[in-house]
Amino acid sequence: MPVANFTEVYGYGKTIMYGIGAIEVTSAIGLLIGFFKKGFLPISSGALAVVMVGAITTHLKIGEGFEVALKPFIFFVLSVIIFLVSTSDSVED
Secondary structure, three states, X not given: OOHHHHHHHHOOOHHHHHHHHHHHHHHXXXXXXXXXXXXXXXXXXXXXXXXXXXXXXXXXXXXXXXXXXXXXXXXXXXXXXXXHHHHHHHHHO
């Protein structure tokens, strides 16, 4: 999505757009690193879950409907599952 569309449709500035993108990419890299270093999983999945809550809220708030919010919802659920599994593993260790 072009920057102009992002700012007009969602009402966020360019800085917010790049910040959200940076958090998403950093979280994805953290999830990949988490295969080898388990300490990255709770942080990365937690950050991604928070961003997905914002995405779901934004899509619903501007009236795009649940169909558009479904992808962030699925990512939210997966992030929460990863978070819960990774924190339960660290408690047992």
